[in-house]
Structure formats: structure tokens, C-alpha cells
Amino acid sequence: MDTLTQTAAEIRKEILKTIHYAGAGHIGGPMSAVDILTYLYFKEMNINPEDGWNEHRDRFILSKGHSAIALYVTLAVRGYMPLEELKTFDALDSRLQGHPDMTLLPGLDMSTGSLGQGLSAGLGMALGAKLQNESFRTYCMVGDGESQEGQIWEAADVASKYGVDNLVCIVDNNRLQQFGWSNDQVTRNAPLEDPSxxxxxxxxxVISIDGHDFEEIERAFKEARDTKGKPTAIIANTIKGKGVSFMEGAYLWHSRIPTDEELKDALAELNKEVVL
Known part of the structure; x- marks a missing residue:
């Protein structure tokens, strides 16, 4: 667990450095997703960075595609590409566009960005595995915001109908969308719902967990593997901007670029998680 914690801190640092270098991208949503991505790519999934298109590999779909930088950094740290390539993020002709493009980079299982569509594709992959007697599992991360899209619930309904128990949907439930909720400056109302x-x-x-606690994350994915006859939804209760105190829970960091001084302060905080 200590190794996973350190890896997650390194991923968060690389996210911030990459966004700062590119002068573009998102921070809040990627930071809330890091611990789940770390566990998936470094412990849970059957994958091989040297054979990214292996047909027997587990699949992962980042439905909340605007958080692509979290996935790119995770892939780089896992060995799918050099860390140096992160400097090309969002640049013309880069493999690392602002939203994932599966035609450009091994290890990407779906091009995403149009919110609400990822779970439908994940369902198709999971059903395909069943029909072909394949053992691979499919994991799909959706945002709590995009869960307001009707297509999410159409996919959820069909997945339940066919008992697709090789499909896991992880809801990154950071409870904060791009423009926040009602306060002195914002007049939007938060959805009244219990995701579980x-x-x-x-x-x-359904399993509800602290999405930043690796012991709870591990138990949830084990329980999902042991569940037969129905798909599993893991409600990962997370904090937007997790890891940097002045970014946590602040909707302005949905896509703000840190200044030089803010980057320095953020990296100093994250360095406390890393054993040198």
C-alpha cells in the first residue's frame, strides 16, 4: 500500500508539471481519479505495457475523457511510453491529445470526450468477452457529472438485464462539477441523488468506498471479482484536486493552469507522500 501511495503521489506531480508546461488541460478531475487509476494499472488489471494491443488484456475506458492527462501519466509511469513524451501533451500532432484517441496510443481502449458514452462501449466489450468465452474484464470510469446523461442509465439497464458480471463501473464521485454549486457567485443547484x-x-x-484509501479500493475490486450474475458499480467518494490543499474542493481548479509559485507549492506538498 505504501508503494501505491508513493506511485499515486508521483502521478499527481507529473500531472501538475505537464499541465503547467503545456499551459492547458484539467487538474481537479484528474487528481480525484489518480488513486483508482493507480490501483487499476499497478495491481488490478491484466495488462502488459510491451504488448498494449494483446487481445486477452483487461480493458479500461476513461469515460470522463477530459481527465485524459491522469490516464496519460499513469500509462507513462506504468511503462507504456517515455515520461519525456508527456511534454507533448495537447500539442499539434502529439499522441497525447486533450481527449484520448485510441488510434494513436497502445493501451487506450476507447476514444472519449463526448460525456456519457463510455459505459455503453464498456458494456459492448464485456458482452463481447462473454460471447467469445474470453476471460478479460472491462473497467469503466465515469464522472458523477456525466452520470446525468441518459445514455449512462440506458447502458446500466442493459448491463443488468444480461448479468454482465465482468463489467465494473467506477463512479468518480468528487461531487463538484466545472462551475461548482450554489454559492454567492454560482446559481447552479447540485443534483439531489444517492448514487448508491x-x-x-x-x-x-454496489460498493461505496473512500476512493483515496487503497485498502478500501483493494477490497472493492476483490468483491467485484467475486460477484457473479450482475455488474458491479464502485462509488468512489473522492475529492476534486486531491493531494494539494489549496486545490482540494475548489471548482476553479477544474481547468485552471498553476502559476510557477503555485506549482512549486503543490509539488512541495506532494513530495511529502514520497519516500526519497
Missing amino acids: ERWKAFGWH
């Missing part, structure tokens, strides 16, 4: 009860109503096995 909603997924249960659609016939899924």
Missing part, C-alpha cells in the same frame, strides 16, 4: 441507491435500482451490485 440509484445504481442498486438498476440492478447492479
Whole structure:
């Protein structure tokens, strides 16, 4: 668990450095997703960075595609590409566009960015595995914001109907969208919903966890593997901007670029997680 914690801190540092260097991208949503991505790519999934297109590999779809930088950095740290390539993020002709492009980079299982569509593709992959008697599993991360899209619930309904128990949907439930919720400056109203009860109503096995606690994350994915006859939804309760105190829970960091001084302060905080 200490190794996973250190790896997650390194990934967060590289996210911030990459966004700062590129002068573009998102921070809040990627930072909330890091611990789940770390566990998936460094412990849970059956993958091989040297054979990114192996047909027997586990699949992962980042439905909240605007958080692509978190996935790119995770792939780089895992060995899918050199860390130096992160400097090309969002540049013309780069493999690392602002949203994932599966035609450019091994290890990407779906091009995403149009919110709400990832779970449908994940369902198709999981059903395909069943029909072909393949053992690979499919994991899909969706945002709590994009879960307001109707297509998410159409996919959830069909997945339950066919008992697709090789499909896991992880909800990055950071409870904060791009422009925040009601306060002195913002007039949007937060959705009134209980995500666990909603997924249960659609016939899924539901596990609610602290999405930054690796012991809880490990237990959840083990329980998902042991669950038969229905898909699993893991409600990962997370913090937007996790890891940097002045970014946590602040909607302005959804896509703000850190200044030189802010980057220095953020990296200093994250260095406390790393054993040198």
C-alpha cells in the first residue's frame, strides 16, 4: 500500500508539471481519479505495457475523457511510453491529445470526450468477452457529472438485464462539477441523488468506498471479482484536486493552469507522500 501511495503521489506531480508546461488541460478531475487509476494499472488489471494491443488484456475506458492527462501519466509511469513524451501533451500532432484517441496510443481502449458514452462501449466489450468465452474484464470510469446523461442509465439497464458480471463501473464521485454549486457567485443547484441507491435500482451490485484509501479500493475490486450474475458499480467518494490543499474542493481548479509559485507549492506538498 505504501508503494501505491508513493506511485499515486508521483502521478499527481507529473500531472501538475505537464499541465503547467503545456499551459492547458484539467487538474481537479484528474487528481480525484489518480488513486483508482493507480490501483487499476499497478495491481488490478491484466495488462502488459510491451504488448498494449494483446487481445486477452483487461480493458479500461476513461469515460470522463477530459481527465485524459491522469490516464496519460499513469500509462507513462506504468511503462507504456517515455515520461519525456508527456511534454507533448495537447500539442499539434502529439499522441497525447486533450481527449484520448485510441488510434494513436497502445493501451487506450476507447476514444472519449463526448460525456456519457463510455459505459455503453464498456458494456459492448464485456458482452463481447462473454460471447467469445474470453476471460478479460472491462473497467469503466465515469464522472458523477456525466452520470446525468441518459445514455449512462440506458447502458446500466442493459448491463443488468444480461448479468454482465465482468463489467465494473467506477463512479468518480468528487461531487463538484466545472462551475461548482450554489454559492454567492454560482446559481447552479447540485443534483439531489444517492448514487448508491440509484445504481442498486438498476440492478447492479454496489460498493461505496473512500476512493483515496487503497485498502478500501483493494477490497472493492476483490468483491467485484467475486460477484457473479450482475455488474458491479464502485462509488468512489473522492475529492476534486486531491493531494494539494489549496486545490482540494475548489471548482476553479477544474481547468485552471498553476502559476510557477503555485506549482512549486503543490509539488512541495506532494513530495511529502514520497519516500526519497
